Amino acid sequence: MKIVVVGCTHAGTASVVNMKELYPDSQITIYEKNDNISFLSCGIALSVSNIVTEPEKLFYNSPENLASQGIITNMKHEVLDINFDSKTLLVKNLTTDDVFEDNYDKLVLTLGSWPIVPKFEGGNLENIVLCKNYDHAKTIIQKSEEAKNIVVIGAGYIGVELAEAFELKNKNVTLIDSQDRIMAKYLDKDFTDVAEAEFTKRGVKLALGQTVQKFEGDKKVSKVITDKNEYEADLVVLCIGFAPNTNLIKGKLDTLPNGAIIIDEYMRTSKEDVFAAGDCCVVRFNPANENRYIPLATNAVRMGTLVARNLVKPTLKYMGTQGTSGIKIYDLSIASTGLTEEVARSTTSLNVASVTAIDNYRPEFMPTFEEAKLKLVYDKDTRKIIGGQIISKIDLTQYMNTLSVVIQNEMTIEELAITDFFFQPHFNKPWSLLNTVALMAL
Template sequence: ENLKTGETFEETYDKLVMTTGSWPIIPPIDGINSENILLCKNYNQANEIIKESKNAEKIVIVGGGYIGIELVEAFAESGKQVTLVDGLDRILNKYLDAEFTSVLEHDLQERGVTLALNQTVEKFVSNESGVVTAVKTPVGDYEADLVILCVGFKPNTDLLKGKIEMLPNGAIVVDEYMRTSDEAIFAAGDSCAVHYNPTGGSAYIPLATNAVRMGALVGKNIVSPTVQYRGTQATSGLYLFGFNIGSTGLTENSAPHFGVEVRSVVVEDNYRPEFMPTTEKVTMKLVYEVGTNRIVGGQIMSKYDVTQSANTLSLCVQNKMTIEDLAYVDFFFQPHFDRPWNYLNILAQAAVEQERKLAK
């Protein structure tokens, strides 16, 4: 259908590429259509948020993922009264374990942010003009001039429903060449499930990094199967109030949901020697599979920028490296940058030592 003229027509194809992306989840909550309840995904929505927030003092963010947290930071730094509502008991639950989120939550509260965690939104309260005034949860009401929903995304794939294989949420299943169950139809990006290397199965992980890789692979493979998809670890990074944060793969919290039995170690160390003029603490966590010692995830956080180490851990997961591999892998030493044992070596050595003690 031509959306400008209303004309409908048929078109044929030899190969069809579906990159229809995703759309924010809009929960069926009483009052959801009140004015000043906004979504945050695309450029136009971002501009609308910027415009409406200029005259808003009390802002409620619903959803404690990356987008929600970055909005919280932006509004807190601009002097707004910010409340974060999330149905889970911790922020950034998909990406970080409690050792990290507890530090970040404390910092947010120190900066005046109200955390309404483990609370679901029951109703959006509005005035006689239909403008939102409060967000109601089982715990209480939170006043709001502006509400932004960041509760996740769903694949925009209704056009192909019932025609190709999908996950229950509508994410398109593709093979290693980006082909769907109909080999004439390719798909990439947020409309797709990804091959999740920590588990070896399919998962819906809408990230820009996944999208650009998958899109490039469609171009490589559309004439004939040429370059295989290597899968993803869902590696991500975040800068929040001075903390540099990176994560990849499974967390200790998420592993049971994927049916993977894991153990983990947490280590805090300085990123470079103490004899240097300055150094900075690095908090690290390594998650590995019980029985095989295969690394399946990791998290790292510091006021120093250590986020590239999340990429190193991502490579460990993709290549099925063990804790022993990482413990003694060759990393350079230069006291401006790290220690004789790189902090990732030290982290993995702690895991090896943990396993040695458990084997006694």
């Protein structure tokens, strides 16, 4: 069996490693435009702030390691075209410029995503950079050393983490977003208010509810102009969001309007023997019971693993996702899963309700204890739980992993209220925070 994998970051790496284990006699060929694989871009901010001292540590696999397992690992090779009927590919060696044809029995598309870059006036000035891959990481680290005024555009997780990292390096930081809150997709206002207060307290300028109009400067950027204000900038980092990197298959496979490849529960595309996984695909978003585009590394590695399991015959179904995620901002540990109350009300027809519990995470007779805030979002008609958020100075983020399982299994507030969780004064109270918030909903 001849398998070709196009793109090899998280989904690609997971599929290749598992396919080699399951089908050791198969011929597996990788075509990857970059010269590296498996880079964890979520760790770029950790490199900027020197928590991770070398960005090279953010790789968990290498072309050399895959090649040592007998996988044909072609770095700096770009697939120019795919003929799904003849099962052939046109490939360019980016080092030599040679173009050649290859063929496959099974094709795995793990094309990933790419940062959204609107056409700004002045967008070609120097020191306006993206934040996605290893080369971007090196550029950001190098340029931030010399920069004094840094503007981050986009207040999702990556933008927020970078803003913190730059502030920790004593830079003048401005965080711009067109939304009126940071991390608006992941958290409701009562949670983002707490996070925003941390940034404001440390001097980070939050320019929210503003849209970037243009950049000004002489060769290098020196100013960012929005519809409401202007900001000095020696360095601008674009973190506006991501789109599926699927121009290669445009018009050839079934996709969403944004280009995300539509797959079934076995990772199969609309063409026979063609599979797809990771940031180039749709995912089944369980809380809303619909397909959505949610680019996350956790989704990617699961989907890549499922490609290998289903390559020859449908074997293991994709269970969907709750979009569970977490972030640490200064002393605050924050996590969420499923739908926020705001997103649920604006994007679904569910009869949405929520409750919020604020309590110390363990008994007050202990030498120390810390307050935690946990929100539960549910559907009043079905009683099913559809989302949750937690914030505390203690790391209680694993509660959201538990709640992710609750949502996936369509549990009700009644069931969560009386679910068995252990009690030990070092860790919690007799009623778990999850019990407590569900009891409040009753």
